[in-house]
Amino acid sequence: MIKDLYDYLAKPDKTIGEHVEDLIFRANILRKLGYIKDIHIYNLLIQACKGHDLGKANKEFLKRILNPKLHFDETKEISHNILSVYYLDKNEFDENTDDYLIVACCILFHHDYCNEPLVIKTRTSQINSLLIPEYNQKPSRRMLKNICNNYLKKRETIIVKGLLHRCDYSASGNYEIEYPNDFLEAGLAQMMNEWQKKKKDSCWNELQEFCIENREENIIALAPTGMGKTEAGLLWIGNHKGFFILPIRTAINAIYDRIKNQILKDEKLKERLGLLHSESLSYYGSHVGQEMDILDYRNRGQALSLPLNISTLDQLFDFVFKYKGYEMKLATLAYSKIVIDEIQMYDAEMLAYLIYGLRRIHELGGKIAIVTATLPPFIKKLLRDKNIGNIEFKERDFTDDLKRHSVKVIDESICEDDIIQCYNQNIKEGKGNKILVVCNTIKKAQKMYDQIKEKDETLNSHVLHSRFDREDRKNLENKIKEFGKTYNERNEIDIQNGIWIATSIVEVSLDIDFDYLFTELTDLNGLFQRMGRCNRKGVKQLDGYNCFVYCDGSDIKQGQKGFLDSVFYEQSKKALKTVDGILEESQKTKLINDYFTYDDIRSSDYMRQFKDTFDWISELDIGNFEKDEIKMRNIFTKSIVPKIVYDQNKDEIVLLEERQTLISKKLKDSNIEQKERENLFRERIEIQERLRDFIVQIPYYEYHKYYKKVYQTYGTVNISKYEHIDIMNCQYDIKGFYPLNYENIGEDAMMF
Structure with a gap:
């Protein structure tokens, strides 16, 4: 009797049939959770699961799997993903050649062991010698050519291949493919109940209700600091798989902690919430219980198994480089909901990667929410442009009546004398005296610290930027968060004396509330982010100016030098000429809308770099990059x-x-x-x-x-x-x- 293909070993302890059952079990989990809605895609995935490892039914593979000392010998063996294609039965596809070719393509390329088309072309006799004749389906040369060359970029292939990778890796690694999100809406409701115990009239605000009502839509929601954008994004995700993406690790850590402590209450953390950035393992080590296996926890996040994830862009959007196997991330994001916060903080190159990635996710069915404080019109145009983002959004702007900032614009270099004078005057008057100084470069921040210390070494001053070692930076961030809290233990406005000199790492990364801001002008979006660290909750009395903006222009680009795009800087400076005194949130939005249209900045270096990067990444072929060599930020x-x-x-x-x-x-x-x-x-x-x-x-x-x-x-x-x-x-x-x-x-x- 001829041995059935499924009875051959796929692994030392499992037959091909048993391994296939493991994959189908995981495919059914995805189906049950609602992540595979299209029955056609589901059927193709099942066929791919059934056929992906049939090529292991050959004598050379069997020798190797029974003897761990043997290694793959390309002179004797052919990769099993290639042989599997020759066992795929066309008759199981109801004469739908397209479906057969999609599944065959997924099977052929589900591993990256060799140059598959070249092996098929040049080693026909060796392939035939390894196949079991009774099961060989003998695909034609034309079909093999189609499988190799024409089907990898098809929408169905991308989804099915990506899901096949998820199922195969999960089965082989013996881990859960997905944990259900059956907790987030209840956790948010419970948090609201706790708020209502403290304040009876607490309820979701307009922004948050908008996100609840439009869970099935792509949305853009603009709201100032303090309106609960994090909660809004979570309410939009609801009980669905979701990714919350921010540009800076410390901001990601802060949101992770808020969800972990205030919503999940540390319950079933390993099955619910993941942190995706380059230092997640270290962060877990100091922020989760000792009883937790942090390595296993980190691995679940990296395998994309957790239902709610807080991530940097580079951890997820490296799929835009189309390395072999990139489909796994893209297919996962295509059944997920993606929240993008602080999109305006990305440089031109990263914005190009982001918008191209969002386009691909949208094309495959993923949902996108941009929930942010500011969003320049030119970015909205790029997102909607049919040749770039090609995404339609339901959009709404939100504001509040709080008056947080009174602005004085100074056409000079930032000066330590102004800061010290403000500090000493506040002490005399017994006023809140938390002063934040933000410089555009580390060198300037260090120099400002020296200048303040030289004038008065008794002042309580500190400096914070990225050129500290990890331990020192962690300690400094903890100190500034403690110093920058709004209320003390008695729930009174916290009054302290101190000066913190920092760079733009404080713009979104830290939940801090200072009384005064002294800053060099960056572009208008960055400036408003900095202002969000001053009178953050709008509960401090506005008595005179509390934000001082210095705009001598020393940092703008001249040729390849400098840091701030000259067009962005000049547009920001023009906008600020209209400002003196109270600057309401609605005015901030209007300034950005008036001075940062696409026509205003189309000639900028920023836009040239965006277009060059977007065109390059759009035309990139599959496999040009190895996954391990991809760096989303240039190595400087x-x-x-x-x-x-x-x-x-x-x-x-x-x-x-x-x-x-x-x-x-x-x-x-x-x-x-x-x-x-x-x-x-x-x-x-x-x-x-x-x-x-x-x-x-x-x-x-x-x-x-x-x-x-x-x-x-x-x-x-x-x-x-x-x-x-x-x-x-x-x-x-x-x-x-x-x-x-x-x-x-x-x-x-x-x-x-």
């Missing part, structure tokens, strides 16, 4: 450990490195028990995360200058087998990293 930084930081922590660093070496040796022992192996693996990750606490990201040109002028070898901090971080002699103190005192050349490219 270098990781270093300052020598002074190394010297102060040398004993701990050396012990951690030695322990990691010992763990690596133990893990090579094949006789080690699985439980101990898992514990050692987790300990190694914890060690690596602790070693990364000492790293500072600096501009690459700064490292190049150091290497060229004063380079000395101080060794490396060995994070892992492949990650070795140079120890660099530099200045590092309360102001963070700054270079040794050698000739100052180059640009201060790292603004944040």
Whole structure:
């Protein structure tokens, strides 16, 4: 009797048939949760699940799977995804050749082991020698050519192939493909009940009701700081799979904490809420209970299994580079709801990736909500343009009656004397005296700190930017959040004396409420974001100006130098000429609408870069990039450990490195028990995360200058087998990293 194909082994402990059943079980979960609504797509997916591993029914694969010491030998073996196509029966597709070709294409490319079309073209005899003749369906050359060349870009192929990847990886890794979102609406309702116990007339506001009423629509909702945009976005997602995307990690962490603590109450966290950014593992380590397996928790998030996810753009939208297997993320996002916050903060390149990605998601059925404080008209145009975003939105603007800001525009450079005078005057009058100073570059922020200290070293002043090591930055962020709270323990307006000098990292990343803002002018959108850190809740008395904007123009672009697009800067400056005194939220929206139309900025460097990037990413072919080589942001930084930081922590660093070496040796022992192996693996990750606490990201040109002028070898901090971080002699103190005192050349490219 001929052995059935499904009776052959797919894995050492499972037959092909058993593995197929695992995949179909997961496909049915997606169907049950409502994530596969189209019965045609579902049927194609089931066919792909049934046929994806049939090619493992060959003698060479069987030898290898029964002998772990054997490795794939391309002189004897053909990748099973190729052989599987030859077993796919066309008769099971009711003479629908298109469906057959879609499924065959999904099966052929569900692994990235080789150049599949080339193998099919050049190794026909070897393929035939491995096939079981009784099951060989002998697809024609024309069909094979179609499968290889013409079907990867079809809508149905993208969805089915992406879902096949999800099912296959979940079955092979033995993890849940999706956890249900059956909690979010109830959690939000419970939170409202708690608010109503404190204040009886609490209810969802107009913004939040708009999001509830339009859950099935793509929406743009514009609302000022303090109107509950996070809750609005969550109410729009409802009991559905959702992704909340923001540009800055600290903002993402803050939203994660709010959902975790106020809505989920830490219940079933591992099945409900995920954090997706490059340092999520470290954040979990200090923000979830000790009983939780944070590695497993992180892996669930990365596998896209959790129903609610807070993420940076680069963690999800790398699919726009169309690396092999990109369909898995795109197909997942296509049955999800995507909330985009602070879209105006993205630079031209990132905005191009975002809008192209949103277009692809929209085309495949995903829903999109843009819930943000400001949105320039030119971005709305790009989102709706038939040749760019091609997405229709239901749009509404919201405002409130709070008067938060009284603005004084000063056509000069920002000055420490003005800040100190304000500080001392407030002390005399016993007024709220939390002063936030925002500079456009790190170098300027450090200089401003020095100037204030030189004038009066007794002032309570601090500086915050991105060139601190991770541990110091975390501590500084905790300090500024505590200092910048609106109310004290007695629920009274919190009054303290202090000056915090920062860069634009404070624009959206921190929930802080200062009394006064002194800032250099950035573009109008960024300026309004900065103003959102001052009188944030609108409960502080407005007595005179509380926002001082300096616009001497020293930071605008001149050729390739500078940081602010000259067109954006000049439009912002024109808008501010109309402002003196109280600036209501409706006026802010009007200024942006009046001065940032598409026609206003079409000639800017920003728009040129956007168009170049969008055109390039649109025309990119599948497989031009390997997934591991994709970086959504250009690499302009270098990781270093300052020598002074190394010297102060040398004993701990050396012990951690030695322990990691010992763990690596133990893990090579094949006789080690699985439980101990898992514990050692987790300990190694914890060690690596602790070693990364000492790293500072600096501009690459700064490292190049150091290497060229004063380079000395101080060794490396060995994070892992492949990650070795140079120890660099530099200045590092309360102001963070700054270079040794050698000739100052180059640009201060790292603004944040």
